[in-house]
Amino acid sequence: MKTVDMLQSHPKGKSANLEAIAACVAACLECADACTICADACLAEEKIAMLRRCIRTDLDCADICRTTATILARQGERNMEIVISQLHACAVACRICATECEQHAEMHRHCRICASACRTCEMVCHQTISMLQGGKTYEPDH
Amino acid sequence: MKTVDMLQSHPKGKSANLEAIAACVAACLECADACTICADACLAEEKIAMLRRCIRTDLDCADICRTTATILARQGERNMEIVISQLHACAVACRICATECEQHAEMHRHCRICASACRTCEMVCHQTISMLQGGKTYEPDH
Amino acid sequence: MKTVDMLQSHPKGKSANLEAIAACVAACLECADACTICADACLAEEKIAMLRRCIRTDLDCADICRTTATILARQGERNMEIVISQLHACAVACRICATECEQHAEMHRHCRICASACRTCEMVCHQTISMLQGGKTYEPDH
Amino acid sequence: MKTVDMLQSHPKGKSANLEAIAACVAACLECADACTICADACLAEEKIAMLRRCIRTDLDCADICRTTATILARQGERNMEIVISQLHACAVACRICATECEQHAEMHRHCRICASACRTCEMVCHQTISMLQGGKTYEPDH
Numbered sequence: 001m002k003t004v005d006m007l008q009s010h011p012k013g014k015s016a017n018l019e020a021i022a023a024c025v026a027a028c029l030e031c032a033d034a035c036t037i038c039a040d041a042c043l044a045e046e047k048i049a050m051l052r053r054c055i056r057t058d059l060d061c062a063d064i065c066r067t068t069a070t071i072l073a074r075q076g077e078r079n080m081e082i083v084i085s086q087l088h089a090c091a092v093a094c095r096i097c098a099t100e101c102e103q104h105a106e107m108h109r110h111c112r113i114c115a116s117a118c119r120t121c122e123m124v125c126h127q128t129i130s131m132l133q134g135g136k137t138y139e140p141d142h
Numbered sequence: 143m144k145t146v147d148m149l150q151s152h153p154k155g156k157s158a159n160l161e162a163i164a165a166c167v168a169a170c171l172e173c174a175d176a177c178t179i180c181a182d183a184c185l186a187e188e189k190i191a192m193l194r195r196c197i198r199t200d201l202d203c204a205d206i207c208r209t210t211a212t213i214l215a216r217q218g219e220r221n222m223e224i225v226i227s228q229l230h231a232c233a234v235a236c237r238i239c240a241t242e243c244e245q246h247a248e249m250h251r252h253c254r255i256c257a258s259a260c261r262t263c264e265m266v267c268h269q270t271i272s273m274l275q276g277g278k279t280y281e282p283d284h
Numbered sequence: 285m286k287t288v289d290m291l292q293s294h295p296k297g298k299s300a301n302l303e304a305i306a307a308c309v310a311a312c313l314e315c316a317d318a319c320t321i322c323a324d325a326c327l328a329e330e331k332i333a334m335l336r337r338c339i340r341t342d343l344d345c346a347d348i349c350r351t352t353a354t355i356l357a358r359q360g361e362r363n364m365e366i367v368i369s370q371l372h373a374c375a376v377a378c379r380i381c382a383t384e385c386e387q388h389a390e391m392h393r394h395c396r397i398c399a400s401a402c403r404t405c406e407m408v409c410h411q412t413i414s415m416l417q418g419g420k421t422y423e424p425d426h
Numbered sequence: 427m428k429t430v431d432m433l434q435s436h437p438k439g440k441s442a443n444l445e446a447i448a449a450c451v452a453a454c455l456e457c458a459d460a461c462t463i464c465a466d467a468c469l470a471e472e473k474i475a476m477l478r479r480c481i482r483t484d485l486d487c488a489d490i491c492r493t494t495a496t497i498l499a500r501q502g503e504r505n506m507e508i509v510i511s512q513l514h515a516c517a518v519a520c521r522i523c524a525t526e527c528e529q530h531a532e533m534h535r536h537c538r539i540c541a542s543a544c545r546t547c548e549m550v551c552h553q554t555i556s557m558l559q560g561g562k563t564y565e566p567d568h
Contacts, residue, residue, distance in 0.1 A: 006460055009536035010467040029455055034432055036499050041436040043336055044502040052327055053219040059343075060213050060224050066492065067209040071202050073462050076470040077195040082202050085234040089227040096221050110435035148318055151394035152325040171313055176290055178357050183294040185478055186360040194469055201485075208350065215320050218328040252293035337503040344497050344508050351493040355486050361479040363522050366486050369515040376511040 003073070010075050017131060021072060024087075024128040028069035031094060031121035035062035038101065038114035045108065054100050054111065061097035064090050065121060072128070084132060087125045094122035145215070152217050159273060163214060166229075166270040170211035173236060173263035177204035180243065180256035187250065196242050196253065203239035206232050207263060214270070226274060229267045236264035287357070294359050301415060305356060308371075308412040312353035315378060315405035319346035322385065322398035329392065338384050338395065345381035348374050349405060356412070368416060371409045378406035429499070436501050443557060447498060450513075450554040454495035457520060457547035461488035464527065464540035471534065480526050480537065487523035490516050491547060498554070510558060513551045520548035 004022035007013050015021075039058035042051040068090040071083060098118035104111040146164035149155050157163075181200035184193040210232040213225060240260035246253040288306035291297050299305075323342035326335040352374040355367060382402035388395040430448035433439050441447075465484035468477040494516040497509060524544035530537040 003459055003463070006463045006536060006539055009534070009539060010463065011470045011472075013467075025459070029459065033429055033451070033455065033495075033499060036496055037429070037432045037436065037501075040340070040500040040502050041439075043339060044437045046437075048332055048336070052332070055327060056216060056219040056324070057221060057224070060216070060221070060228075062496075063209045063212055064224070064228060066496075067205045069459075070205050070462055070488075070492075073459060074198060074202070074466040075463075076466050077198040079199060079202070079238050082199070082206070082231075082235045082238055085231040086202075086206060089224075089231040092227040093224045096224055108435070110432060113432055113435060145317055145321070148321045148394060148397055151392070151397060152321065153328045153330075155325075167317070171317065175287055175309070175313065175353075175357060178354055179287070179290040179294065179359075182358040182360050182482070183297075185481060186295045188295075190474055190478070194474070197469060198466070204354075208354075211317075212320055212346075212350075215317060216324040217321075218324050250293070252290060255290055255293060340500060340503040341505060341508070344500070344505070344512075347493045347496055348508070348512060351489045354489055358482060358486070361482040363483060363486070366483070366490070366515075366519045366522055369518040370486075370490060373508075373511040373515040377508045380505050380508055 007073070007075065012075060015075070020128060020131055021075075024124050025069045025073050027117075027121040027124040028065040028072065028090065031117045032062045032065035032069065034114040034117035035059070035065065035097060038110045041108070041110040042104075051104065054104060057093075057097045057100045058114065061093040061118065064093040068125070080132060084129055087129050087132075091122050091125040091129070094118040094125065098122060149215070149217065154217060157217070162270060162273055163217075166266050167211050167215050169259075169263040169266040170207040170214065170232065173259045174204045174207035174211065176256040176259035177201070177207065177239060180252045183250070183252040184246075193246065196246060199235075199239045199242045200256065203235040203260065206235040210267070222274060226271055229271050229274075233264050233267040233271070236260040236267065240264060291357070291359065296359060299359070304412060304415055305359075308408050309353045309357050311401075311405040311408040312349040312356065312374065315401045316346045316349035316353065318398040318401035319343070319349065319381060322394045325392070325394040326388075335388065338388060341377075341381045341384045342398065345377040345402065348377040352409070364416060368413055371413050371416075375406050375409035375413070378402040378409065382406060433499070433501065438501060441501070446554060446557055447501075450550050451495045451499050453543075453547040453550040454491045454498065454516065457543045458488045458491035458495065460540040460543035461485070461491065461523060464536045467534070467536040468530075477530065480530060483519075483523045483526045484540065487519040487544065490519040494551070506558060510555055513555050513558075517548050517551040517555070520544040520551065524548060 003025050007018045035058040039055045042055045068086050098115045101111040101115035145167050149160045177200040181197045184197045210228050240257045243253040243257035287309050291302045319342040323339045326339045352370050382399045385395040385399035429451050433444045461484040465481045468481045494512050524541045527537040527541035
């Protein structure tokens, strides 16, 4: 199954943006998967005491990416403010998780792969925000 | 079990803010519960075709509130940017879901209760953001 | 907001079982909350290396309880097989997480509170299975 | 990123079963994605009143698949009883969701794709249960 095929089967799935939406859903799901496994791998490392922050940030990032993917995959009656503010929170979590994992990337291969998935997801979230806004910059409501 | 007791049992659970954090976790969980049940009740209404947007917004708000509660409940190695941007996304989702549910509040009791849970959660999220920032206004990083 | 009020506002919310369903939803949400905070507290303990299994089990139990609560809260077009097999998985996770937390209960207050929330949730899941089955024993389909 | 690479980067990721575990995680994530989009597409169909049960079952199946993927992706300190009972609940949800979606498969392409993702996930969950048990049949504890 391809996410884009599934999105196109929606009664209103004729948007020009479907490929980009599908790519962002995929990036969020990959990042959630990477962060879940990185947290679990850190928990099994001998020097676990040094990895507390990494585990915590992985768990937060996984939860946020999973929710963002779910919301973004829904096309009907979409509210742009909800989608964009959640994408923004996701980009923030990915940036901070990437920065944390990069500090352990030489030591642990799981942190290296996870940092890369986070950087990709951060970038794709920003691109999706721009696309949904027609190029405008995100301005929160307070 | 009280969330606040559980938070106090944390090795670093001595913060003056614990009661407020526990109240925000509780408001998010209540709102997630209300939105889940409201979506399900809308789905069973005879005039379901008028409730499409309400169901969609309920589902998004439930997912976002649940994730926000989970992240907020973690005290160790907390990253303020992640917590605050997720609280912001939660406040946005609650505001929009409340506005939608309020339009059906006279007709459907589940929308009335859900709108009230959303308004409470929106308010408590904003208070928690202010508290965590020491009174400063939220400014996103782009 | 009370979960039971929300359940009663459903167009088909006239079941005699609503109080019991609401109690099971509440037990699952409390247990998810306790497990999330216990995992986070364990992660902050000095002797973290002894708590790897506890953290892992807490995370699994939290995820399972959250999903079980969501599914159980939906009344419309409920499929009993899905609900009962998920309640069964939840009871298993709660039993195993309780057994693990009980081993650290003298040392850590968060494990003590969490074990108690798990035992309650395990018992309530079994009661809900019995109720939904009209007293019959759960028999999986393979 | 490939899930199997990430699993192999775990300190204990030397299991002969890693490819099979990764395939099951992928099947659960695909099914969760398909069910989320199918529910959303059903909600936008003109004849929504006929699709109430399909939407409900999609939502349950999506939630269960997502949780199952998360738990299965964790390798450290894994408790077999938890993993297997959750895989069992996942297989049940996938079977029932597939049966429901198959009834609308001629009318709606999203139901057709979703039914197929559910059947795949159901099969892979059963294979994973067999593998983890060394070929024995699943016997619940009550």
